[in-house]
Amino acid sequence: xxxxxxxxxxxxxxxxxxxxxxxxxxxxxxxxxxxxxxxxxxxxxxxxxxxxxxxxxxxxxxxxxxxxxxxxxxxxxxxxxxxxxxxxxxxxxxxxxxxxxxxxxxxxxxxxxxxxxxxxxxxxxxxxxxxxxxxxxxxxxxxxxxxxxxxxxxxxxxxx
Numbered sequence: 001x002x003x004x005x006x007x008x009x010x011x012x013x014x015x016x017x018x019x020x021x022x023x024x025x026x027x028x029x030x031x032x033x034x035x036x037x038x039x040x041x042x043x044x045x046x047x048x049x050x051x052x053x054x055x056x057x058x059x060x061x062x063x064x065x066x067x068x069x070x071x072x073x074x075x076x077x078x079x080x081x082x083x084x085x086x087x088x089x090x091x092x093x094x095x096x097x098x099x100x101x102x103x104x105x106x107x108x109x110x111x112x113x114x115x116x117x118x119x120x121x122x123x124x125x126x127x128x129x130x131x132x133x134x135x136x137x138x139x140x141x142x143x144x145x146x147x148x149x150x151x152x153x154x155x156x157x158x159x160x
Contacts, residue, residue: 003110003130007137010109014075015100017084027106030097031135034070037156039129040107042114043121044078044086048148053127054090056153061095064153067160069131073097077104077124101125114145129156 009031013024030036039057041049057064057072064072072095076083080100087098107113107125116124127143129151139159141150149155
């Protein structure tokens, strides 16, 4: 069943690229005792994700954090190297934590997967955003395939 308001974030390991290489980070480390604005994209470097979704969160990062958000995180079913390259390409800096869900463990556990095989993408994440407080989902905004409205930075800002 798809993760819903009030549910605990799945306990899995994700990966991030640091100056020390690829490191594992638990969802507990990312979400517990914090307010986190999480958004997920079907793929790094894909058109809507690169032209609208990630740039919107970069542009609105200060406004989102001013509303009490400790961390803004972007998740995709890509590896940590791709996520780091995309962050560099998009001038993300320290504004957004780029989470690699390369094995789809978070995506599958939250039942937020998308079969993109018809487009040569394989199993990916749906496009969504959520506000997570102390490890529990407070708001979730899941887009219909091909859509981009509910999960934008502007829409999330209205929920804070």
